Amino acid sequence: MIDPLQAPPLIGAIVYPPDRQPEALQAAFARALKARGFAVGGMVQTTRFGEDGRKTDMELTDVATGEILSIRQKLGSGSRSCSLDPAGLAEASAPLRRAIEAKVDLLFVNKFSKAEQAGDGLAAEMLLAMEHGVPLLTAVPAALVEDWHAFTGGRGRLLGADMASLWRWWGPTHLYRDLVAGVGPGEAKRVIVGLNWIMVEGPDGIGLAQTPERTAPVCRGAAGGWTGRPLAELAQGMLGWDPLAAAVGIAAANAFTNRFDLAALDVNGLDSLDAPDRMVVVGAFPGLAERLPGAVVIDRRPGPGQYPAEAADWLLPQAEAVIVTASALANRTLAHLLRLAPFARIALVGPGAPLAPRVFEYGVSVTSGLVATDPDGLARAVAEGAGARDLKRYCRQATLVDPEDRP
The missing domain is CATH 3.40.50.300 (P-loop containing nucleotide triphosphate hydrolases)
Structure with missing residues (x-):
């Protein structure tokens, strides 16, 4: 079987x-x-x-x-x-x-x-x-x-x-188990499942992950009962196929890695790669057209001039640089995307990005996420259904670059 x-x-x-x-x-x-x-x-x-x-x-x-x-x-x-x-x-x-x-x-x-x-x-x-x-x-x-x-x-x-x-x-199919294995001791002090984001607070940091769509046919995970459980136990959820448990698992893993005292570059992930002629962005980030005007954009709901998700198989193998939304980690498309562009410089960007150096061996050159600076303010924002831009008011931008990476 x-x-x-x-x-x-x-x-x-x-x-x-x-x-x-x-x-x-x-x-x-x-x-x-x-x-x-x-x-x-x-x-x-x-x-x-x-x-x-x-x-x-x-x-x-x-x-x-x-x-x-x-x-x-x-x-x-x-x-x-x-x-x-x-x-x-x-x-x-x-x-x-x-x-x-x-x-x-x-x-x-x-x-x-x-x-x-x-x-x-x-x-x-x-x-x-x-x-x-x-x-x-x-x-x-x-x-x-x-x-x-x-x-x-x-x-x-x-x-x-x-x-x-x-x-x-x-191969990147092992990335999920690798991230789970990297979660050390500590319990979830607070778990909030908001309309748009999930937040898990650990003893030394806060992790975020995008809330799965309510229409997902297998999104039947039992909410509640997460606070007080070990982060390593919650992180195991990302190895399963229930979207809610997987998202909580990613947030729990991020709560361990995206620590309050993490030393990282104060750089927006969208600015972390040079913009060569052959740049592809997976995910319609706000303000992308002004920031990276020459980039080819792939999105699940493509707008004018953008490409559908199916175009990734044709576009990514030709790309020199790729920016991928961190939600690809939660919806399990990340491994496929990384395999499509094994020689491109790839940045994983978004509030749910794990700030963990262990992602570098799997083809990620840059990982750029958020580190909470106001835990209570962030918790209120998540509970009230805040969007990605609103979360930044309670966090600092944090970017890690693979020391072996060569432009």
């Missing part, structure tokens, strides 16, 4: 030349995912060399436990036989199979080599992961790319040997 909340299974292979094995890259990516709360399993390799350039050892490290296993036979300096230890490799299969059984978020297999090409090595474990829908990341030498395609039946994706390529492959 297909789980609508589960990201599609991934099969990826980092392509590398013989003299540049991506072992350190794989290990760094495993550490990054593990630090963000994702369950990782499997093995990454470390090859050690002596001063003369000869291999002195090959080790596999279990990314889940840190346990190390040597897989190199000591054959002597004059031997021309393969130095790979079959017994050590067989021992490495056990943690791989445990990880597959546990349905980890990503399984690391050190590489697809000639042994796997021949059906030996860890080939059986790779095929088992694919059979069970467990996402798999490995490395393949350039000389074996065609064999890798045959092994995966063409379902595998070839990846560049850099961190940005790995994050693009991992």
Whole structure:
């Protein structure tokens, strides 16, 4: 059965030349995912060399436990036989199979080599992961790319040997779980569901999210009972498909990240990107025509000269810069929009934007939202059905820019 909340299974292979094995890259990516709360399993390799350039050892490290296993036979300096230890490799299969059984978020297999090409090595474990829908990341030498395609039946994706390529492959469908995992301790002191906006106040900040339309056919979430609950618990709502619970979840996550003392740029998100000839804006922001006169605008209810939501599939792949309304996070279109423009500079803008650096790895270059300066005034405004412009009277503009971003 297909789980609508589960990201599609991934099969990826980092392509590398013989003299540049991506072992350190794989290990760094495993550490990054593990630090963000994702369950990782499997093995990454470390090859050690002596001063003369000869291999002195090959080790596999279990990314889940840190346990190390040597897989190199000591054959002597004059031997021309393969130095790979079959017994050590067989021992490495056990943690791989445990990880597959546990349905980890990503399984690391050190590489697809000639042994796997021949059906030996860890080939059986790779095929088992694919059979069970467990996402798999490995490395393949350039000389074996065609064999890798045959092994995966063409379902595998070839990846560049850099961190940005790995994050693009991992994909923005994981962004929601990443945001939830980033919510720490603290309870909701106040939750207000207004006509236009939802506000969640935590111990150190206030988060906002756009209230879903009352006509939404699945908007049946039971309101009330949210105050006093942990922010992390409320944030789990963004992993479901009920629009009201999802919006409360986003506001709860923002209450943790959009902290009162957050250091950020005092810049409007609409001004955060240069305005190249090929700029696309998703969402009809007020005053947009004067601010960005040359931008192409996509909106669910397009006005004169604007495009409908369906045009995103044609317009975004051509864009150099994209501004996306933060409501795309709540209505679950954000992942699709980010996938359509993987090489554009993208700004996520609006009161519901999470001021969390962890969004940067998913293709967002700038995130621009609000930090409350007058909690009681903001609460009154939300309860009275205030619009986005009215909220700004009780907040300060706050913008975070990816330090790795290059115009």
